[in-house]
Each structure stands twice: as structure tokens, then as C-alpha cells.
Amino acid sequence: MENLEVLQVILFFAFLIGLTPLLGNYMSKVFSGEKHLLLPVFGWSEKLIYKVASVNPDEETNWKTYTFSLLIFNALGLVMVFSLQLIQSVLPLNPAQLSNVSWHSALNTAISFMTNTNWQGYSGETTLSYFVQMIGLTVQNFVSAATGIAVLLVLIKGISRRSSATLGNFWVDLTRSTLYVLLPLSIVFSIVLVGQGVVQNLNIYETAQTLQGAEQVIPMGPAASQIAIKQLGTNGGGFFNANSAHPFENPTPFSNFLEMLAILLVPAALTYTYGKMVGSVRQGWTIFSVMLILLLVGLGISLYAEYATNPVFGQLSSMEGKETRFGITNSVLWSTSTTAASNGSVNAMHDSLSPLSGMVAMINIVLGEVIFGGVGAGLYGMIIFVILTVFIAGLMVGRSPEYLGKRVEAFEVQMAILAVLAPSMVILLFTALASVTNAGVSSLNNAGPHGFSEIFYAYSSAAGNNGSAFAGLNANTTFYNLTLGLGMLIGRFGVIIPVLAIAGNMAGKKITPASAGTFHTDNWLFAGLLIATILIVGGLTFFPALSFGPIIEHLLMNKGITF
Amino acid sequence: MKTQIRIAIKMFVLFTLLLGLAYPLLITGIAQIAFPKKANGSLIIQGNKVIGSELIGQKFDSIIYFSSRPSAPDYGALPSGGSNLGPTSQKLKQLVDERAAQFAEFNQLHASETIPSEMVFASASGLDPHISPRAAMVQVERISKFRNLNEIQKVQLTELVNTMSESPQFGLFGKERVNVLLLNLKLDRIY
Incomplete structure (x- = not known):
């Protein structure tokens, strides 16, 4: 690593830490309905939306109605994205005259964008029209992120409210997070991106006559507006197949820096928002620190592995699947960030990373996407681990466990375990299934342990709602489209519903005032326990699978063995 | 409900x-x-013809041009992408060995000279417009020879590579790099 690259990494984290309280504080004002910066600018449109949709913003619902509204709204998105793809050839804004998408690919993509996964079995520039990208995908990029925030807000209310039956209004949470947070950030960001060279037009694809006399078709499209929210909303679905490695999606090192920052920005800031809203900023910073420590450890291992020599190729540092303008450091910083946050966009091909870098990416995902994680989703996933930690710590000292004055009882722990187990089951069972069936193995691009890694990564990515891939795997088959689609659904709603149930149950409880015997959850001791719980509960589940894939590949690679 | x-x-x-x-x-x-x-799309237009985009790399394998990086889709932009070959892939090993031997012979490199790694490994997008300045520098000798440049012109060509090298953006972000298409356009214009 050169000095300048070390400086870039430091600068990246300095910005992340610096922006967290700024944006976090702003969001806490937005979500608590206080006066804030953008209220005079967009306040009228919020009121207009409520009026047209006949929403009474002061009316609060219980957790069941809230869940129902959330599911219905998400289901509409699924149906919309699915149907648009089936009839795109007769829809407008299709200058490349792309044909209708197969039903299983359309279904996979619809689930993928609704669940904030943004796994892509298709190639954007050769599969989807501008119309589908805008009306279908861009909308889901926003609302899937807003859904994540909404679930987090319910959990916050469940924790902080005293003996309450209601938990807010889904439509209000959805509208506010979109209108005051995601949309303004995306507008500013997409314009900056165009300034760096990201395309934003509705033109037909350009055919160039290259210097050597060949023809090169250059794809176009309204990319910047989608890329901005793709990064900010931890979506990660590229406008083009190569995602943020494509020069039209990520043209310069500066656009790269901003896009990387955008991956972690909102999830990081939400920890501060959380602290503010549960009445203790220290709680927020404790969680932030745990996330940051896990991220930095992964980054360190990944950088070390990627700069180490691969004996197979001798002295050459591997630039396979990497872009010259980014180099190794920025590729690894991205791969670590995008898997920690369940973003899943890539600026380098993860399939070509060294075994241990690839493993760090996998671990980031299978830990449950709680290292910053998805917008909203990362933090509510982390609170699940907090509840488990409080419970385990309570068992160890023989006290009845409490979190922020609320007693943690059997129901909460059952739901928390369910939320941890649901995605884990998907990953392990589907990986096993695909590894022993022809339908699964015939899609591989690499042989040996790396082939197993391709399968394991795919189901981890689906269940963790990440969306990045060891992209050599040909996942656009009926088998993969359907199993991965199911995996994404379970990974999303198998966590959301238990979380909402926990929130509903906790809201009704009394708050016990802190006493001398209270177990504190805002200090380094707790941070250490939390990290241990995440690694033991989240990590050990997957150790056998990781040994079959990246670990054994690393050992064989060091002996110069190829497949 | x-x-x-x-x-x-x-x-x-x-x-x-x-x-x-x-x-x-x-x-x-x-x-x-x-x-x-x-x-x-930052298109480059000469006369009334589009000859490419400043941001999208093109295939250069001619003896009178600076070569661009290997590309999985061979610079066909539909769709973009990498090889996705892993670190223990035999296929990748073969490709890299072939490319290294070819690059060394093409540019008459001494056996002791290491080959810039981006010239033997394919990019992520398959459309990487850049190579490192060193990768351009080691090609100057060959291009001078096949474009029949004299010693003064050869020195000028070396300087051209230097001036066309972009420093890290704002002196801070990313790697030093040369845009191969823009460099070859300049090359055509001057020699």
C-alpha cells in the first residue's frame, strides 16, 4: 500500500465518523416529527401525499396492522416489477428494443429489488428497458430502504415507549424517510455523479467506430439517478452488468470515494438516530463502535490477503477483476464495505478476490448483515444480537435480563432466535442442495473449492439481502432464480416479522428505572460481549461451510495448486 | 384492513x-x-462520427498503438463484466502465462523486466479505459520502432506519456493512470 492509499482509507473513516452525528441528529428530528431543515422545503408535499392517499398522520396503529400495511405495500412493488418485465417490449422508453424477460428471471428480480437485496441474475444493459429501470427498479430502490427504516422505527418505539399499544403509522414513517432523507440525498448525489461522468439520458445506444476500425455499442440510460439511491439505500443493483466497476457507473476515483461513503452513510448515521430516540446517545455510539471494530478487523484481513503474493501467479499482484483507476486498496475497501452494509454493489469482481478476501466478504454477510448492514435492517438486526447478549449475560450472572428498562422475556428471545435462524437455514440448506444436484453444479464458473464458494456466496448473499455475487456462477436459471428468490424472501421477512413482533410485545411493557443492579449496555464491557455473541452465534454456524470453501482454497493456493 | x-x-x-x-x-x-x-456519455466525435467514449476502453492490439488491458468481453460493451475466474483457476493461470509471454515478446522486454500486472489480468468491467504509466512506458520502444520515429520523436513520445498520465484526482484519490484511447488519439494526431 502506498502512503496516499493509507490516507484515503483514513479519510474515508474520518468522514464516516464525522457525518454520523450530523445526519443522525437530523434524522432523529425527522422521525420524531420535530421541526427540521427540510420541513419548509418539502413539508407541503408530505401533507399533499397524506391528503391524496387519505392517510391520517396522527392515527397510530398496533404492530399487527403496521405489519399488514408494510406487507401489502411491498407486495404491490413485487407485482409491479414482475409484470413490467413481462411486457416491457410493448412499453415505452425501450430504445434498445429489449424483449420480454423470462418469468423466473422477472420473479427473481422483482423479489430481489423489493427485499432490498438487488441480486441480479440478469445484465442491466442487455435485459431491462429504461422504463422498467425507472418505474420498476428505481422506485423499489427507495421504498425498500424506507421499509427498512420503518421497521427500525417501530422497534425504537417498542423499546422506548411505556405500556403502549400503538407503534406509529407505517405510511408516515415511509413518507418521511423517503421525502426528507433518501430523496434529497439522492438528488444532490446524482447530480454530483453526473458531474464526474455518470450518464443520465434517455438516448438510444451509441454505436462507435473505434480507432482500430471495430464497432463498439455504447449503452446509455438514466443511470445516475438510480446509482445515487442504489448506494445510499444499501440496494446495490447496478444499472449496468459490471455495476460500479463500469466506467459509466463509477467513472473516477472521486466518484468511487463518494459511492463508497454512500454505502455506509445512512446505516452508520442511524446508530446515532437510534441513540437519540431511545434517550441515550451513548447506546448509539456503543453499537457504532461494535460495528466499526468488526468492519476494521475484516478490512485489515482482506487488505493483507489481497496484497499477499499468490504463488500460482508468482510475483504479480492480482489485478484480475479490478479497475486501474481504483487499484487494490480501493477495491478491497469497497468489497469490505459493500458486504458489511448489505449493499452488494461492487467495483471489483469478488469472484476473483483472493480466498481470504472473499471469505471476509462472506463472513460480513453471514454474520447477519449487522456490521452497519442495510438501511434500517442492519441496526434492527444488531438489536436482535443485543437482546441475545443481554439474555446470555443475564443467565451468566443469574439476573432477569433487561434492556433499556424493558424486561427481556421468553417471547423476545424466541423471536430473536427465529430471526437469526431463518436466514442461516436458507444459506446452509440451499447451499447443500445446490452442491449435490446437477441443476446447482452445472452453473459453476470455477472448479474445486472455489466452485463451492460460488454457491455458498450466492445463498449467503440472497439470505442476507446483500446482492453481491461470485458472479461467475450462472444464476439466471430456473433453479437458481427460484431458490435464490425464496431465500431472499425468507431472509427479509423472516427477520422483519419477528422484529415487529418483538417491538409490539415490548411496547406494552413497563419501564423499570435504572438501579445499582442494572446491567449497563453502553460501555466497553457490553461492546465486548456483543462482539463475542455475534461471532459465536452468527459466525460458528458457518465455520464448516467456510472450511470447505475459502479456507481450504487458501491452503491449496499457497501450495500452488490449481483446478 | x-x-x-x-x-x-x-x-x-x-x-x-x-x-x-x-x-x-x-x-x-x-x-x-x-x-x-x-x-x-463523454463521447469523442471526429468529423460527424462517434469514435468512442472517453470513459469506455477500446481494444488495442495493433503494433502501432499502445495496448489496452485484457478484457473478458473483449471490449464489447454489451454486456460489460469480468472473467470471474478465481485465484486457483487453471484457466486463469494459462491465460496469464500466455499474455505475459506475448506482452514480453510484443514489446521486446528483457527477461528481467517485470510485466505490469494490469496487462496480464482482465479488468472488472471489461471496459477499463486505463493502464498504469509504467505499462505505457514499456511500450514506447515498440511504437517508436513501428512508427519509424527518430530519436528526438521518441523522447517526445516519452514526454507525451508523461503529460497524458493523470495524477491521483485532487492529488489524493485513486491511482496514477493513462487513458489508452486518448493517448492513442494523440499518437495518431502527432505521428
Whole structure:
């Protein structure tokens, strides 16, 4: 690593830490309905939306109605994205005259964008029209992120409210997070991106006559507006197949820096928002620190592995699947960030990373996407681990466990375990299934342990709602489209519903005032326990699978063995 | 429940119009006014022909041009992508060995000279427009020879590579690099 690259990494984290309280504080004002910066600018449109949709913003619902509204709204998105793809050839804004998408690919993509996964079995520039990208995908990029925030807000209310039956209004949470947070950030960001060279037009694809006399078709499209929210909303679905490695999606090192920052920005800031809203900023910073420590450890291992020599190729540092303008450091910083946050966009091909870098990416995902994680989703996933930690710590000292004055009882722990187990089951069972069936193995691009890694990564990515891939795997088959689609659904709603149930149950409880015997959850001791719980509960589940894939590949690679 | 369904449908329509139509069109409008060239793909136009985009790499394997990086889709932009070959791939090992031998022979490199790694490994997008300045420098000798340049012109060509090398952006971000297409365009214009 050169000095300048070390400086870039430091600068990246300095910005992340610096922006967290700024944006976090702003969001806490937005979500608590206080006066804030953008209220005079967009306040009228919020009121207009409520009026047209006949929403009474002061009316609060219980957790069941809230869940129902959330599911219905998400289901509409699924149906919309699915149907648009089936009839795109007769829809407008299709200058490349792309044909209708197969039903299983359309279904996979619809689930993928609704669940904030943004796994892509298709190639954007050769599969989807501008119309589908805008009306279908861009909308889901926003609302899937807003859904994540909404679930987090319910959990916050469940924790902080005293003996309450209601938990807010889904439509209000959805509208506010979109209108005051995601949309303004995306507008500013997409314009900056165009300034760096990201395309934003509705033109037909350009055919160039290259210097050597060949023809090169250059794809176009309204990319910047989608890329901005793709990064900010931890979506990660590229406008083009190569995602943020494509020069039209990520043209310069500066656009790269901003896009990387955008991956972690909102999830990081939400920890501060959380602290503010549960009445203790220290709680927020404790969680932030745990996330940051896990991220930095992964980054360190990944950088070390990627700069180490691969004996197979001798002295050459591997630039396979990497872009010259980014180099190794920025590729690894991205791969670590995008898997920690369940973003899943890539600026380098993860399939070509060294075994241990690839493993760090996998671990980031299978830990449950709680290292910053998805917008909203990362933090509510982390609170699940907090509840488990409080419970385990309570068992160890023989006290009845409490979190922020609320007693943690059997129901909460059952739901928390369910939320941890649901995605884990998907990953392990589907990986096993695909590894022993022809339908699964015939899609591989690499042989040996790396082939197993391709399968394991795919189901981890689906269940963790990440969306990045060891992209050599040909996942656009009926088998993969359907199993991965199911995996994404379970990974999303198998966590959301238990979380909402926990929130509903906790809201009704009394708050016990802190006493001398209270177990504190805002200090380094707790941070250490939390990290241990995440690694033991989240990590050990997957150790056998990781040994079959990246670990054994690393050992064989060091002996110069190829497949 | 029925009320919630009715609200859901209305909200969905509203959000689709706002986020799927108004927002991208607003950005398109602003982009077309503020950055028309960039918003339309940073195209390079000579006469009335489009010869490429500043941002999209092209295939260069001719003996009189600076070579570009290996590319999985061979610089066909539809679709973009990498090889996705892993670190223990036999196929990748073969490809890299072949490319290394070919690059060394093509540019008459001494056995002791290491080959810049981006010249034997394929990029992520398959459209990487850049190579490192060193990778351009080791090609100067060959290009001078096949374009029949004299010693003075050869020194000028070396300087051209230097001036065409982009430093890290704002002196800070990313790697030093040369845009191969722009370099070859300059090369055609001068020699």
C-alpha cells in the first residue's frame, strides 16, 4: 500500500465518523416529527401525499396492522416489477428494443429489488428497458430502504415507549424517510455523479467506430439517478452488468470515494438516530463502535490477503477483476464495505478476490448483515444480537435480563432466535442442495473449492439481502432464480416479522428505572460481549461451510495448486 | 384492513410517480443542462462520427498503438463484466502465462523486466479505459520502432506519456493512470 492509499482509507473513516452525528441528529428530528431543515422545503408535499392517499398522520396503529400495511405495500412493488418485465417490449422508453424477460428471471428480480437485496441474475444493459429501470427498479430502490427504516422505527418505539399499544403509522414513517432523507440525498448525489461522468439520458445506444476500425455499442440510460439511491439505500443493483466497476457507473476515483461513503452513510448515521430516540446517545455510539471494530478487523484481513503474493501467479499482484483507476486498496475497501452494509454493489469482481478476501466478504454477510448492514435492517438486526447478549449475560450472572428498562422475556428471545435462524437455514440448506444436484453444479464458473464458494456466496448473499455475487456462477436459471428468490424472501421477512413482533410485545411493557443492579449496555464491557455473541452465534454456524470453501482454497493456493 | 389496502394502492401510485418518473426526469433535465457532454456519455466525435467514449476502453492490439488491458468481453460493451475466474483457476493461470509471454515478446522486454500486472489480468468491467504509466512506458520502444520515429520523436513520445498520465484526482484519490484511447488519439494526431 502506498502512503496516499493509507490516507484515503483514513479519510474515508474520518468522514464516516464525522457525518454520523450530523445526519443522525437530523434524522432523529425527522422521525420524531420535530421541526427540521427540510420541513419548509418539502413539508407541503408530505401533507399533499397524506391528503391524496387519505392517510391520517396522527392515527397510530398496533404492530399487527403496521405489519399488514408494510406487507401489502411491498407486495404491490413485487407485482409491479414482475409484470413490467413481462411486457416491457410493448412499453415505452425501450430504445434498445429489449424483449420480454423470462418469468423466473422477472420473479427473481422483482423479489430481489423489493427485499432490498438487488441480486441480479440478469445484465442491466442487455435485459431491462429504461422504463422498467425507472418505474420498476428505481422506485423499489427507495421504498425498500424506507421499509427498512420503518421497521427500525417501530422497534425504537417498542423499546422506548411505556405500556403502549400503538407503534406509529407505517405510511408516515415511509413518507418521511423517503421525502426528507433518501430523496434529497439522492438528488444532490446524482447530480454530483453526473458531474464526474455518470450518464443520465434517455438516448438510444451509441454505436462507435473505434480507432482500430471495430464497432463498439455504447449503452446509455438514466443511470445516475438510480446509482445515487442504489448506494445510499444499501440496494446495490447496478444499472449496468459490471455495476460500479463500469466506467459509466463509477467513472473516477472521486466518484468511487463518494459511492463508497454512500454505502455506509445512512446505516452508520442511524446508530446515532437510534441513540437519540431511545434517550441515550451513548447506546448509539456503543453499537457504532461494535460495528466499526468488526468492519476494521475484516478490512485489515482482506487488505493483507489481497496484497499477499499468490504463488500460482508468482510475483504479480492480482489485478484480475479490478479497475486501474481504483487499484487494490480501493477495491478491497469497497468489497469490505459493500458486504458489511448489505449493499452488494461492487467495483471489483469478488469472484476473483483472493480466498481470504472473499471469505471476509462472506463472513460480513453471514454474520447477519449487522456490521452497519442495510438501511434500517442492519441496526434492527444488531438489536436482535443485543437482546441475545443481554439474555446470555443475564443467565451468566443469574439476573432477569433487561434492556433499556424493558424486561427481556421468553417471547423476545424466541423471536430473536427465529430471526437469526431463518436466514442461516436458507444459506446452509440451499447451499447443500445446490452442491449435490446437477441443476446447482452445472452453473459453476470455477472448479474445486472455489466452485463451492460460488454457491455458498450466492445463498449467503440472497439470505442476507446483500446482492453481491461470485458472479461467475450462472444464476439466471430456473433453479437458481427460484431458490435464490425464496431465500431472499425468507431472509427479509423472516427477520422483519419477528422484529415487529418483538417491538409490539415490548411496547406494552413497563419501564423499570435504572438501579445499582442494572446491567449497563453502553460501555466497553457490553461492546465486548456483543462482539463475542455475534461471532459465536452468527459466525460458528458457518465455520464448516467456510472450511470447505475459502479456507481450504487458501491452503491449496499457497501450495500452488490449481483446478 | 380494507382501508389499509386502499391506502397502500394510492401510496404506491403516488410513490411510483414521484420516484420512478418525476425524480429521474428531474435529474435528467438538470444533467442535460449542467453537464450535457458527461450526461450523454463523454463521447469523442471526429468529423460527424462517434469514435468512442472517453470513459469506455477500446481494444488495442495493433503494433502501432499502445495496448489496452485484457478484457473478458473483449471490449464489447454489451454486456460489460469480468472473467470471474478465481485465484486457483487453471484457466486463469494459462491465460496469464500466455499474455505475459506475448506482452514480453510484443514489446521486446528483457527477461528481467517485470510485466505490469494490469496487462496480464482482465479488468472488472471489461471496459477499463486505463493502464498504469509504467505499462505505457514499456511500450514506447515498440511504437517508436513501428512508427519509424527518430530519436528526438521518441523522447517526445516519452514526454507525451508523461503529460497524458493523470495524477491521483485532487492529488489524493485513486491511482496514477493513462487513458489508452486518448493517448492513442494523440499518437495518431502527432505521428
